[in-house]
Amino acid sequence: MREPLRPLRLAWTFFRISALNELQYRVNFFLQLVQSLVAVATALAVLALVFSHTAQLGGWSRDELLAVLGVHILMGGVIRAVIQPNMQRLIDDVRQGTLDYALTKPADAQLLASTREFRIWQGVDVLVGAVVLAVAAVRVEAAVGIWSALGFAVALLLGAILVYCFWLALTIGAFWIVRMEFIVELFDGVYQAGRWPVTIYPGWLRIGFTFLVPIAFAVTLPAEGVTGRLDGATLAGAAAFTAALLAFTRWLWRTGLRRYAGASA
Amino acid sequence: MAQREPDIHVADLRKTFRVPEREGGLRAALRSLAHREYRDVDAVAGISFDIAPGEVVGFLGPNGAGKTTTLKMLSGLLHPTSGAVAVLGRAPARREPSFLRQITLVMGNRNQLQWDLPVLDSFEMNRAIYRIPPEEFRRTRDELVDLLDFGDLVRTPVRNLSLGERMKAEIAGALLHRPRVLFLDEPTIGLDVTMQKRIRTFIAEYNRRHEATVLLTSHYMADIAALCRRVVVIHHGEILYDGQLSALGDQFEAVKTISVTLGDGGTDLSVYGEVTARDGATVTLKVPRADASRVAATLLRDHVVSDLTIEDTPVEDVIERVFAREATRA
Numbered sequence: 001m002r003e004p005l006r007p008l009r010l011a012w013t014f015f016r017i018s019a020l021n022e023l024q025y026r027v028n029f030f031l032q033l034v035q036s037l038v039a040v041a042t043a044l045a046v047l048a049l050v051f052s053h054t055a056q057l058g059g060w061s062r063d064e065l066l067a068v069l070g071v072h073i074l075m076g077g078v079i080r081a082v083i084q085p086n087m088q089r090l091i092d093d094v095r096q097g098t099l100d101y102a103l104t105k106p107a108d109a110q111l112l113a114s115t116r117e118f119r120i121w122q123g124v125d126v127l128v129g130a131v132v133l134a135v136a137a138v139r140v141e142a143a144v145g146i147w148s149a150l151g152f153a154v155a156l157l158l159g160a161i162l163v164y165c166f167w168l169a170l171t172i173g174a175f176w177i178v179r180m181e182f183i184v185e186l187f188d189g190v191y192q193a194g195r196w197p198v199t200i201y202p203g204w205l206r207i208g209f210t211f212l213v214p215i216a217f218a219v220t221l222p223a224e225g226v227t228g229r230l231d232g233a234t235l236a237g238a239a240a241f242t243a244a245l246l247a248f249t250r251w252l253w254r255t256g257l258r259r260y261a262g263a264s265a
Numbered sequence: 266m267a268q269r270e271p272d273i274h275v276a277d278l279r280k281t282f283r284v285p286e287r288e289g290g291l292r293a294a295l296r297s298l299a300h301r302e303y304r305d306v307d308a309v310a311g312i313s314f315d316i317a318p319g320e321v322v323g324f325l326g327p328n329g330a331g332k333t334t335t336l337k338m339l340s341g342l343l344h345p346t347s348g349a350v351a352v353l354g355r356a357p358a359r360r361e362p363s364f365l366r367q368i369t370l371v372m373g374n375r376n377q378l379q380w381d382l383p384v385l386d387s388f389e390m391n392r393a394i395y396r397i398p399p400e401e402f403r404r405t406r407d408e409l410v411d412l413l414d415f416g417d418l419v420r421t422p423v424r425n426l427s428l429g430e431r432m433k434a435e436i437a438g439a440l441l442h443r444p445r446v447l448f449l450d451e452p453t454i455g456l457d458v459t460m461q462k463r464i465r466t467f468i469a470e471y472n473r474r475h476e477a478t479v480l481l482t483s484h485y486m487a488d489i490a491a492l493c494r495r496v497v498v499i500h501h502g503e504i505l506y507d508g509q510l511s512a513l514g515d516q517f518e519a520v521k522t523i524s525v526t527l528g529d530g531g532t533d534l535s536v537y538g539e540v541t542a543r544d545g546a547t548v549t550l551k552v553p554r555a556d557a558s559r560v561a562a563t564l565l566r567d568h569v570v571s572d573l574t575i576e577d578t579p580v581e582d583v584i585e586r587v588f589a590r591e592a593t594r595a
Contacts, residue, residue: 107394
């Protein structure tokens with residue numbers, strides 16, 4: 001009995017339960033909102049500072065960079081609300097041997113491990129990012145048509161999947177090396193670089209940000225969608241890369257599980 | 266057909282771990298970077314047993330005996346190195362969903378409930394994972410909550426529960442899908458005596474109501490004595506004993522204890538057996554098992570006896586001695 005939508009239903013149930021619970025802690029919402037707004041204000045100040053000296057940065061105008069900033073904040077929200085908490089929990093589970101429980105459940109273990117945690121208030125950044133993005137879209141002179149909107153949505157989804165794959169691949173390292181907490185800081189540091197379009201970085205760094213840490217796909221590509229720079233071929237390439245990485249992490253996950261023997265025998 | 270087949274079948278089951286090995290010290294540590302040396306450790310070294318449907322079996326052994334490794338192979342977490350293992354007729358390591366829906370694993374020292382969520386929400390997650398129909402879910406949940414006397418605590422976040430309450434919640438959560446086979450690894454560890462008793466009664470009641478098969482490990486003999494008629498004793502990965510708990514003493518303990526209170530007092534009884542204690546007029550003797558009734562009869566004939574009891578050595582002591590003996594032999 002195959003039900004293609006069952007994984008989504010399960011994820012939705014988990015999301016609903018965590019979200020309803022976190023809704024009780026409304027003070028977290030305001031804290032997060034203040035934090036997000038301060039971050040946005042800082043970023044806008046930096047942007048203003050840069051553009052007081054120049055009209056363009058690596059071929060990107062001020063409003064286009066605003067779009068990049070919007071996507072960066074939005075994707076950061078997705079990462080902190082969904083991807084990071086789940087991966088953190090997976091690392092803890094591997095260390096404490098509680099991953100055993102996920103493996104004795106009649107559901108796909110990777111799905112369970114990837115959807116159990118939702119930090120809804122961290123998702124405030126998704127809204128803040130969307131607002132910044134909307135402002136940018138209005139100000140960018142190229143009209144945002146239905147196709148570029150669609151391209152943006154697809155690019156955003158692919159970017160989120162790629163970031164997930166990247167995190168998961170690193171987290172699976174926990175099956176071999178038990179201490180993996182440092183990857184959180186590592187990723188946060190590198191992700192900050194995504195505030196600027198990867199095209200402004202020198203070649204070797206650009207390649208690194210594209211294929212090693214998928215910042216180019218996560219941030220720059222969706223921003224290109226909004227600013228009308230994204231072409232179909234690039235999007236198709238991104239889709240192919242995403243599919244390949246998804247398959248690779250699936251394989252890595254299974255290999256890691258075979259390695260996993262619980263914290264105590 | 267399922268009635269005749271054993272629920273759990275294990276034949277010559279083996280699990281060997283390769284563990285890296287090195288001497289202490291920096292030099293050895295550096296050397297092991299380049300060239301690792303491994304040693305094979307048999308965690309489970311060829312064990313066989315069958316467990317019939319509805320049976321409650323105690324799995325005994327000291328730490329590191331191979332109990333948890335065996336439970337992990339039975340619940341599909343570890344692949345056996347060799348040998349056969351079948352639970353409900355399936356190979357556990359294949360982890361088929363239809364198989365996993367019929368078993369459960371509870372580990373007393375590890376939590377599976379969502380720490381920050383109320384217990385009810387964790388139950389709800391399990392409902393989604395096991396795809397339990399809503400009506401059946403409500404019924405089972407209410408029954409379990411009632412049996413465990415859990416009441417309003419289901420609305421409390423797990424982190425605010427006491428250890429005992431949390432364990433109750435863990436067990437209830439692990440049984441929502443009404444598994445046919447229960448693997449319980451130290452379900453009462455760290456709990457106070459009252460709570461241990463409560464959990465014990467609950468397991469017995471669940472077994473009675475649903476005819477579930479239970480394989481239980483515990484360090485508390487009281488758990489085993491209350492729940493299991495049959496025990497499997499494992500040590501160094503091998504089975505030392507498999508049979509009735511009540512017969513364990515026959516095999517491993519060659520003596521019985523006679524306590525006798527004498528009316529004439531003060532007499533030296535060492536001719537009858539080894540005197541292990543003397544408390545006023547009451548004397549405790551250890552005598553060979555086969556001689557117990559003859560010695561008792563002689564005592565009754567030769568002395569003025571106001572009270573006399575013959576006892577098997579408590580199971581705890583037997584077990585302790587079995588393991589101690591095996592440890593010195595190993």
